[in-house]
Amino acid sequence: MTYINIQSGTDSGNRDKMKLYHCVNARSLRPLWALEEMELDYELVTMPFPPRIEYEGYLDINPLGTVPSFVDGDLTLTESTAICHYLVEKYAPTPLGVAVHEPDYGGYLNWLYRSDATLTFPQTLVLRYSRLEPEERRIPQVVEDYGKWYLSRLRGVETALEDREFLCADRFTIADIAVGYALFMGISLGLSERYKANCQRYLKSLMAREAFIKAVQKR
Numbered sequence: 001m002t003y004i005n006i007q008s009g010t011d012s013g014n015r016d017k018m019k020l021y022h023c024v025n026a027r028s029l030r031p032l033w034a035l036e037e038m039e040l041d042y043e044l045v046t047m048p049f050p051p052r053i054e055y056e057g058y059l060d061i062n063p064l065g066t067v068p069s070f071v072d073g074d075l076t077l078t079e080s081t082a083i084c085h086y087l088v089e090k091y092a093p094t095p096l097g098v099a100v101h102e103p104d105y106g107g108y109l110n111w112l113y114r115s116d117a118t119l120t121f122p123q124t125l126v127l128r129y130s131r132l133e134p135e136e137r138r139i140p141q142v143v144e145d146y147g148k149w150y151l152s153r154l155r156g157v158e159t160a161l162e163d164r165e166f167l168c169a170d171r172f173t174i175a176d177i178a179v180g181y182a183l184f185m186g187i188s189l190g191l192s193e194r195y196k197a198n199c200q201r202y203l204k205s206l207m208a209r210e211a212f213i214k215a216v217q218k219r
Contacts, residue, residue, distance in 0.1 A: 028068030036211035115178035161198035
């Protein structure tokens with residue numbers, strides 16, 4: 001698929017494909033989902049986890065060793081929500097972005113930042129100290145405390161969805177991708193059973209989207 005960048009007038013058919021380095025169900029699912037929603041042309045590299053150990057040469061691409069890494073020409077990005085934000089701005093127009101002149105622009109940005117700083121962060125501690133660390137280094141108290149922390153931070157999501165289908169701008173945006181990933185991650189961590197009604201409904205609707213299904217099926 002050849003995609004025309006409306007803003008710059010450049011033709012991606014004359015350049016290398018964008019490349020996303022991905023691990024199954026990691027935060028790289030956010031940009032992968034966005035790429036599928038936007039029907040952009042990209043190359044996917046699916047790696048074993050952790051890639052810094054299991055994928056030779058990955059530290060040359062991303063010295064942090066974290067997932068994702070995204071390459072577009074000379075640019076490399078390593079933050080999942082930033083990649084989504086980059087895509088909707090760079091390859092506009094798309095309804096997945098919210099423009100500065102729209103009333104919900106501030107809320108849109110707040111959800112993008114909140115998705116990692118407030119929601120995914122405590123999940124990483126639950127994951128680390130329940131599964132990733134060797135048995136003798138696992139800490140049940142950390143798992144319990146940060147699981148509760150994450151669930152308490154969902155109150156804002158639950159409230160926001162009381163009278164709407166999506167988080168902002170009366171449409172599906174990358175804010176829903178960013179926050180929706182955290183809700184999806186909660187399934188594998190055993191946290192989703194404690195989601196309240198609006199979050200349960202919202203997550204179910206997001207997981208039914210064709211682009212999400214395509215993204216999670218890619219290996």
